[in-house]
Amino acid sequence: MQPLMPLARDPAPSRWSYRIQRMWLTPLYRGLLRKGLPVFLLLFAIGWYVTDAERLEALQIWADDLRRSIEERPEFMVRLMKIEGASPELSGDIREIMPLDLPLSSFDLDLDHMRGEISGLDAVAGAELRVVSGGVLMVRVTERLPAVVWRSRRGLELLDAEGHRVAALERRGDAPELPLVAGEGAERAVPEALELIAAAAPISDRLRGLRRIGERRWDVVLDRDQRIMLPEHAPIAALERVIALDNSASDVLARDVTVVDMRDGRRPILRLTAEAMEELRRLRALDGKRGEDA
Amino acid sequence: MTQLYQSQRAMRHKRQAAMQRGVVAILDVGTSKIACLVLRFDGLQTEKTVDGVGPMAGQSRFRVIGAATTRSRGVRFGEIDAMQETERAIRTAVQGAQKMANVRVDHVIASFSGARPRSYGLAGEVELEAGGGVTECDVARVLAACEVPDYGTDREALHAQPVNFAIDHRSGLGDPRGQIGNRLAADMHLLTVDRAAVENLLYCIKRCDLELAGIASSAYAAGISAMVEDEQELGAACIDMGGGSTGISVFMKKHMIIADSVRLGGDHVTADISKGLQVPIATAERIKTFYGGVVATGMDDRETIETGGDTGDWEHDRRSVSRAELIGVMRPRVEEILEEARSRLDAAGFDNLPGQRIVLTGGASQIPGLDGLAGRILGQNVRLGRPLRVHGLPQAATGPAFAACVGLCLFAAHPQDEWWDFEIPAERYPARSLRRAVKWFKDNW
Structure with a gap:
């Protein structure tokens, strides 16, 4: 009879390693382990991180800072407002109702709202606003005659x-x-x-x-x-x-x-x-x- | 009988399931090596019949996607001797093949060489109903009518193949279905083996979490792969010279009609070398494979072989033998094996067959000069056979040692009709189903 203690070096896989390998070759387990488990762990980690209000706030501040730093790049800054097609009095009026403290990031400009305000002036038939290159806010106004x-x-x-x-x-x-x-x-x-x-x-x-x-x-x-x-x-x-x-x-x-x-x-x-x-x-x-x- | 009949039927169903899943493993449990192949079946739609190339008996339907061989442990004479060891070896082979195939296999078709196979020729005869041809039901009836010899309670039927049908006085029919006649007779070849050996193998396979989808004698499997079609048709014998036993199968009209085994093999040659030259078994095996032979020439006297050793005794460790001496040790044993095979063939009446071709295959048939020696003992009509080529088989597994493996692949792809492939005859049905109904009522109320 063979000794009950197995040899130290046995080329054969143990029963458990054999079973684990067979399990690993099963498509369901394979999919679960290779995709399901990492996804679950990731979601769990994210969920755990987010449930703390303090960390969430820090995260938000960080995101806001990042956003601000991108928005305030010189490429996106508006330094000048130029009004076209308006009489001097009207352009004075327009400047009065739009107290923009330029320079300002173009992300902060609400062009639709500004257009509504300018169009709200009696002497303005239509207005067209756009930020053109070089950081200029172009206001093109059609006056009422x-x-x-x-x-x-x-x-x-x-x-x-x-x-x-x-x-x-x-x-x-x-x-x-x-x-x-x-x-x-x-x-x-x-x-x-x-x-x-x-x-x-x-x-x-x-x-x-x-x-x-x-x-x-x-x-x-x-x-x-x-x-x-x-x-x-x-x-x-x-x-x-x-x-x-x-x-x-x-x-x-x-x-x-x-x-x-x-x-x-x-x-x-x-x-x-x-x-x-x-x-x-x-x-x-x-x-x-x-x-x-x- | 009925129990085995049922289990063989269950194996056939498992084989169907494995076919549908598309992956099945082949396990050849030999005395010197255990080989596992993983086959992938691509389904029937890929079967292309180009001009001149037929479906090739199902060979084109599968592909070997994984192969692993391991040195066998705990197997003697083709029978399991130490279960734990064999189980580990099977696990090694299966795991290696699975790893190569990168797929999990659940169904395995196994073969083994030992367990003292014994062949019986069975004959049965039934009256056919007047009018109408022979139906599958009639075939089942005639197979059921075969008189089963009393082969003992410790034996199991491994193969039960109908080999010949006769209607009235027309004999030699391959497929009697649809033919008109009065009496249908059938000849069946029944191969029985020791029950204990089969059960040990089943237990080992079950311990490896595998399901057995079929079981075959390795002599039969080697015969299918090593013999070409006309040899199988005209009558030929295949001698599968394995490690622990030598399987003999005689084919006629593409059916196996006799199988037998000699409990001698290459391992005995190794043991003789070990004893005769006083070297360890491992050295003996190495010397045999590198320098072995059965025909000595004058050149062999001058070729010396270092036997080596690590006893620390210089005289002992520096011994050398001449190749002629080695041949002198090997030849008597090889002759004995071949003579034993000859006597088995004679006892089976091989002389009466129209074809006298003998095909030598198996690992031990690679001894140089064996064909010459075999020609003297078995007759001039001897050739060395190598297994058929199948898709995807690694180069290392194409030698004659893998004849049984390849044959088992063919067996898996295209099994021969066996007794249990036919429906249970109708006259046995009512009693059985009534009994089952009663049992169901008993179980549930």
């Missing part, structure tokens, strides 16, 4: 062609070239007013302005306190009719008429001045007398 002066209860204001407020005006004389509109709700009908003013070009030398009546229709105010009351619908045609009337035969507007009322679409109605009315009565009376004479 004032088209009319609006006299309201609050004072004089400049409006653009859509009726949007552009700026306040101190005196009418500051913008003499712009037509004047007045009345409540005139700002909501500016395009129509502009069309009327264009249509009134033949009498532009007499035109004082337009007045919105009852927020629904226009009066054309001429000098000598003359008015043309336009209907709610098709005011341009009515105005052109008045001008035609003026041009062709009767030269209406040059006469002693205070109001040309076009609100009744069938015929124009004229309101004479008191003297003219008296003169008319006198002439009628004269005519009647002459008739009696005859």
Whole structure:
């Protein structure tokens, strides 16, 4: 019989090493040990590390510092703001509402928010912001062009062609070239007013302005306190009719008429001045007398 | 009988399972070495039949992906002698092969050479039902009708292969299925071995956490791999000269008809050298493999061999023998082995076969000059056989010593139909199933 104690050097694997090797060759165990176990250990270590609030805070500070150090690299710094397409007053306004203490990292700029603020200015139709190379914040502004002066209860204001407020005006004389509109709700009908003013070009030398009546229709105010009351619908045609009337035969507007009322679409109605009315009565009376004479 | 029948059937199912998994191990437990090969089966779809190349009896379906050999320990005469030692050796071989294959094997097909195989020729005959050809059920019936000899309770059937079918007076049918006739007769070759040897082997394999998916006699396995197809067809004997025993298998019409073994082998030659030249066994083995031979010439007298030694005695350690002396020691033993094999073949009636070809294989067949000596003893029709080439077999495992391993690979890939491959005959069914139903009721209520 062999000695019960095995030889010191036995080439044969022991029962356990044999079994372990067979287990190792099993795909399931192999996968678990080679992938599952490291992944589990890693997750466990991360989880253990993170559960401590103090370490987590330190980690966050470290991450923030890292982030800041990258953001504040000179490549990402904005040193200059350049405004294009704005008048000096407007660019002053823009600089006022955007108090950026440059230089600033471009990561800290909220371009959308800034664009919203700039667009919120009355005089700005649209704004485009971009950070261009060389650390320049480029603001490209499209200004609103004032088209009319609006006299309201609050004072004089400049409006653009859509009726949007552009700026306040101190005196009418500051913008003499712009037509004047007045009345409540005139700002909501500016395009129509502009069309009327264009249509009134033949009498532009007499035109004082337009007045919105009852927020629904226009009066054309001429000098000598003359008015043309336009209907709610098709005011341009009515105005052109008045001008035609003026041009062709009767030269209406040059006469002693205070109001040309076009609100009744069938015929124009004229309101004479008191003297003219008296003169008319006198002439009628004269005519009647002459008739009696005859 | 029924018990072994059941266990052989279970082994066949395990073999199917192993095939589906695609990996099966081959284990040849020999007296001088234990070899383990790991085979990978790629499935049937890779079987290409190019012009002129057939499926090659299933050889193209597998590939050897792992091979390991270890010196055998605890095995004598092809039987397990010291279980612990053998178990360790099996573990070494299996682990090495697994490591090379990088895959875990659970199913193993084993072979061994000893355990005193004994062949029986069985004959059975049944009446066929009128009309209709022979069905598989009829084949099963005729195999069941074979009269089983009383081979003793201490023996087990290892192979039970139908070798011949006859319908009425037409004999020599390979496959009787579908043929019309009145009587179906079958000849079966039953190979029995010592039960204890098989059980020891089963126990060792079980201790290695492996499942046995088949078991074969190594004489049979060596026969399949070392003999070419026409030898198997016409009748030939394969003599597998192993370390502890020499297996003999006679093939006819591609079936093994007789297997036997001589309990003498290369280890006895080594022992003779050790005793005759007074050298240790390890030295004797080395001298045998380097200088061994069976035909002495005048040149061999002048060639001296240092036997060496480490006793410290100068005279003892500086001894040398001439090669002629070595041959003089080896030759009688080799002659004895061959004569013993001759007498076994004679007893089995090998002379009556149409083919008289004898194929020598196994590790001991590598002795120089053996073919000449064997020609004198066994007849002129002797050749040295090497195993078939299979895919992926390492160069080191292509020698004649691995004939049984390679044969076992072929056996695993393409096993011959055995008795237990057929369904249990129908007339035995009702009683059995009724008994099973009763047992089920007893167990559950």
